[in-house]
Amino acid sequence: MFDPDDLEAIREGHEDWKDDTFGPTVERFGERKEQFTTDTGGQEVDPLYTPADIADIDYDEDIGFPGESPYTRGVYSTMHRGRLWTMRQYAGMGTASETNERFNYLMDEGQTGLSMAFDLPTQMGYDSDSEMAEGEVGKSGVAIDSLDDMETVFGGIPLDEVSTSMTINAPASVLLAMYIAVGDRQGVDREELRGTIQNDILKEYIARNTYIFPPEPSMRIITDIFEFCADEVPNFNTISISGYHIREAGATAAQEIAFTLADGVEYVEAAIDAGLDVDEFAPQLSFFFNAHNNVLEEVAKFRAARRMWYRIMEERFDAENPASKQLKFHTQTAGSTLTAQQVENNVVRVAYQALAAVLGGTQSLHTNGKDEALSLPTEKSVRTALRTQQILAHESGAADTIDPLAGSYYVESLTDELESEAFDILDDIDDRGGMRKAVESGWVQGEIQDVAFERQREIETGERIIVGVNEYQVDEDPKEDIEEVSEEEQQQQKERVQAIRGDRDQAAVDDALADLKAAAEGDENVMPYIVDAVKAYATTGEICNAMRDVFGEYRAGV
DSSP: OOOOHHHHHHHHHHHIIIIIIIIIHHHHOOOOSOOOOSSSSSHHHHHHHOOGGGGOIIIOOOOOOTTTTTOOTOSSSSSHSSSSOOOOEOOSSHHHHHHHHHHHHHHHHOOOOOEBOOHHHHTOOOOSSSGGGGGTTTTTTOOSSSSHHHHHHHHTTTSOOOOEEEETTTHHHHHHHHHHHHHHTTTGGGGGOEEEEEOOOOHHHIIOOOOOOOHHHHHHHHHHHHHHHHHHHEEEEEEEEEOHHHTTTTTOOOHHHHHHHHHHHHHHHHHEEEEEEEOHHHGEEEEEEEOOOOOHHHHHHHHHHHHHHHHHHHHHHHHHHOOOOOGOOOEEGGGGGGGGGGHHHHHHHHHHHHHHHHHHSEEEEOOTTTTTTTTTTHHHHHHOOOOOOOOHHHHHSTTTSSSHHHHHHHHHHHHHHHHHHHHHHHHHHHTSSSSSHHTTHOOOOOOOHHHHHHHHHHHHTTSOOBBBBSSSSSOOOOOOOOOOOOOHHHHHHHHHHHHHHSSHHHHHHHHHHHHHHHHTTTTTTTTTHHHHHHTTTTHHHHHEEEEEHHHHHOOOOO
């Protein structure tokens, strides 16, 4: 990018500046810290970056143009100048009717996509009246026990006019089947259904722990979903490979990239081993990343991840379809950075994190409510979170040009540094036999836990400042207007699922579940049988139990 003679002159000028200008100033006044590092990675941040720091970058090979390989600058040629990112606020209230009300409220306020949060029993494949669900019904999202609940959630919402993301993993096949069934009842052609299921089971073993089945049958279900959707629901993203929860558990930015892409590699290999063609399913893979506080590190992270996925799909899997090589991703602002103290500070944190996502070229974005460290967000805080995105889109100018930080000596240098570190981690994972084995051995979890421990130590010793927590504290009344799910509402949901069981054709349910178990015991694709069971009003728990009987349950460390 620069003539070698020019670079040498820049290096000499840089040294002269350090000796003559910077050095004496530091000697006289000092700096705020002995060493500056990135937010979680710990990479040292130099005082100044120059063209010499990016001397090895080849523009065409490493940066390129938007919509063209290696996609560093974005997967679409117009990016946010052509269409803004999807504003997809994560929402799910205790009951199906409340969730329907919140969805309609958000769409009235200008939201452009739906994102569905499920309660813990649903995520674990239990019905609301199960002993395992006691005290958790509707607490972290909506309870979905049967197709009746899903029909209520989307009552009056035409599925051919919205895109819906569902944060569901172990029972993703069941909730996708319910969504398809609602579309069928509405008369919507399956090819018109759009959205995403998270369906990323490997990160559950790493970070979230809402798994049901052991890894092998879980991978089988995922590849069955890939195959079924390629034929039946081609415009639905069949997996959202999630670094978000990995980062929430404590990972560095480089680890978030590496572990997420390693999960992606594992899914691609599993699908190919199952006989699927890479260019048939890879275009429907999507990713889900975290946006943390260090704006420039996050921008570099997103750019590095796009470039790495292109190289992985090109070099490792010989993908030919350009869409197979494009890393498309949703971003959510970081829940782990939200504080219960001085909750209004979270509005500022969320805004900076959202800015990083937009500057980094996200395809969709969820901004957290300020009160999510305390409870489900209130209607008012959800509106403020959505307005944060709308102000970014229409007032900040951040969406008016594509990849505006490209060419920054620091951002390009940091992009390279994160990519290099992440590829080193990927090499280590390959040496351990792949991501599945690295997870099963506990190595991945241990790497994340080490970082999380060190970061917590830094907070407790004051080395890392968290505004309002270990610095700039104030005396305050912690009471907030928070959303709560009452015991009465939980009891009503239990009675609802019991009423469904009493009103349905039990013989049809029994036949559908028996057929599903037979498919699971053999090698047929389980998805058509799950759709049949859903339409017979078999419950989430019953369908998952049918597969539990065949596949067993995963027990960590056993």
